[in-house]
Amino acid sequence: MTTPPAGPQPNEEHRTVTPETVYELYRRLREALPEPETELLYDSPYELLVAVTLSAQSTDESVNRATRELFPVASTPEAIVALGEAGLKPYIQHIGLYNNKARNLIAASRKLLEEHDGEVPRTREALEALPGVGRKTASVILNVAFGEPTIAVDTHIFRVANRTGLAPGKDVRAVEAGLEAVTPAPFRLHAHHWLILHGRYTCTARRPRCGACPIADLCAYPEKTPENT
Structure with missing residues (x-):
């Protein structure tokens, strides 16, 4: 999951869309994909935490390639800590920033064992206190693992929100706040996945x-043409 750049974007001055248009936009996305899911592979909240941590500035495909090998060997905080950085790195070395990610995953796993009985916490505050877990990662965990209606803004959602006029913003937090303000309640749970996909x-x-x-x-994007297929 790639992080969008901060700062002005070329389409941020697009008009915002009406509530009726927002509803219809989400309705069509839901009609096309009624039950959207993350493309990351996982079988537990902890595996999801590992996968999302690894996905920063990396593709889901590359993360899945790593976790297909890693999870059969180590899929719990205890097992990851037992691997240690030296044991973990060979599984993730094709992923960007793997040294930092290995360090953070070991530290986060230790913290889970020491403070949360090895369980992934269900609050934003506790999640963001884990090494390597920022607001975006916490939002994904809360949404995917625990069914909270959070919206994690990555580069894809940032682009869609600005291009369409759904929630124009100069940075991630502005877009997140805009999406939270305009997204109707019936669509909040899956909004993140509809927009990212x-x-x-x-x-x-x-x-x-x-x-x-x-x-x-x-869509308010002024440069769209029928030829863009």
Whole structure:
């Protein structure tokens, strides 16, 4: 999961859309994908924590390739701590920033064992107190593992929110606040996944597939054309 850059973006001055348009936008995304899910592989909140931590500035595909080998060997805080950094790194060395991620995962696992009986906490404050866990990672854990209606803004969601006019903002926190303000309650739980998957496969960075987009007529992006397919 890649972090979007801070600072002004070219489409941040787009008009905002009306509440009726916002509802219809989400309705269409839900119609296209009624039960969206993360593409990260996991079988427990702890495995999800590991996967999301590894996904920073990396692709889900590369993370899944690592965890397919790692989780059969070490899928609990105890097992990860027992591996140690030297034992963990060979599993994740093809992932960006793997040295820092290995260090953080060992430290976070120790903290889970010492302060949370080895369980992943269910509050933002406790999650963000874990080494290597920031607001975005905490939001993903709360949403995916515990069913909280949080919205974690990565580079895809940042792009979609600005392009469409759904929640224009200069930085991640502005976009997050905007999405939380405009997203209707019936769509809050899955909003994160609808937007990230839309950005990953349709509203792509270099060549958005506007001709194949189910919300193109609702979108404020001025540069969309039917040829963008």
